[in-house]
Amino acid sequence: MMNLSLELLATFLAVHRTGAVTKAARLLNTTQSNVSMRIASLERQWNLQLFDRSRRPWVLTEAGQVFFAYAKEFTARANELEKSLEGISEGHIGACRIGGSLSVANFLLPQLLGGVLEAYPLVEISLDSRGLTAALEEISRGEMHFAFILARAPISGLTCTEVTEEEFIFVGSSDFARSIPQPISVDQLRTLPLVITTERGHMSGVLSQEMGDPELHSFNIAARMSSIVGIKELVRDSLCFGLVPRFAVDRDIADGTLAEIEIQGIRLILKMLLVEHPSFVHSPTVEMVKMHLFKQLVQDRKVAAE
Helix, strand or coil, rough: CCCHHHHHHHHHHHHHHHHHHHHHHHHHCCCCHHHHHHHHHHHHCCCCCECCCCCCEEEEEEHHHHHHHHHHHHHHHHHHHHHHHHHHHHHHHEEEEEEEEHHHHHHHHHHHHHHHHHHCCEEEEEEEECCHHHHHHHHHCCCCEEEEECCCCCCCCCEEEEEEEEEEEEEECCHHHHHCCCCCCCHHHHCCCEEEEECCCCHHHHHHHHHCCCCCCCCCEEEEEECHHHHHHHHHCCCCCCEEHHHHHHHHHHHCCCCEEEEECEEEEEEEEEEECCCCCCCCHHHHHHHHHHHHHHHHHHHHHH
16 A cells, blocks of 8 residues: 655655755755655565665656646645645635525625635635425525524424514505505404415515414415515505515615505514524635625614614
8 A cells, every 4th residue: 555645755856846855854844864764665565676876866767757747736636635624624615505595685784795715715605595394494405504594492302592672564566555544453454455475484574473373363364475576566556555674675665666555553673594504504604604694684684683
């Protein structure tokens, strides 16, 4: 079996570079005898000379030329490996798989990932935007590092850290908002055509808890959509209204394409939670991405509240 170490390879390359044991020893900051012993050790393994010692400076033999090509490549790859592992240790290189509730994964996280990639350009980030159920299942199986979700309470069996509180509001088209007197009562709310998400435990969950109606049977549910974008598009073009997180429609309200529908005596709030598996230890890379997003979400929500 070959006995090749980086020290032996570095010594071989130093002798080839300088053409002499004495110069190689100075380059490596070691003794001439150490250099000679290392070269001799390499040559004994195959019973072949790697250098033609009859010439000055020393030149490679045929075997030495073959060995040089592999030694150079092996050393370069070892240096790349060292840099990669250092990058992972420092959190600058690696992969990170994240997810979230529909609205968080489709609206908030994409806005923040640019800053993460700018800070850590060698980190590969995968964002799963399928929603709450998919995120929780993948975290439980250890296939996702963490997720930011909207929920009423911590998720049993997972580590949950509260990030912020998020307000949910009712919105409709500007024409629809003008067609009804505001604020409207809870009784009126139950009669108007309402569009909600298909994601259970999310927007429909906060409404059902507030109204004491687990299945929302007392509401006029016009449609259930699998995306917040779908809700926005539907209510923008029809005489109905939808329930969405405020952060998902701030711009639409500002530019007048959607309007908030005020409801008397109702304020719907969900917690944004950072969710992780309790037994898995993150790499430095994942930990740095997680903290970057966590701090940015907290900061952005503070700014939005001002």
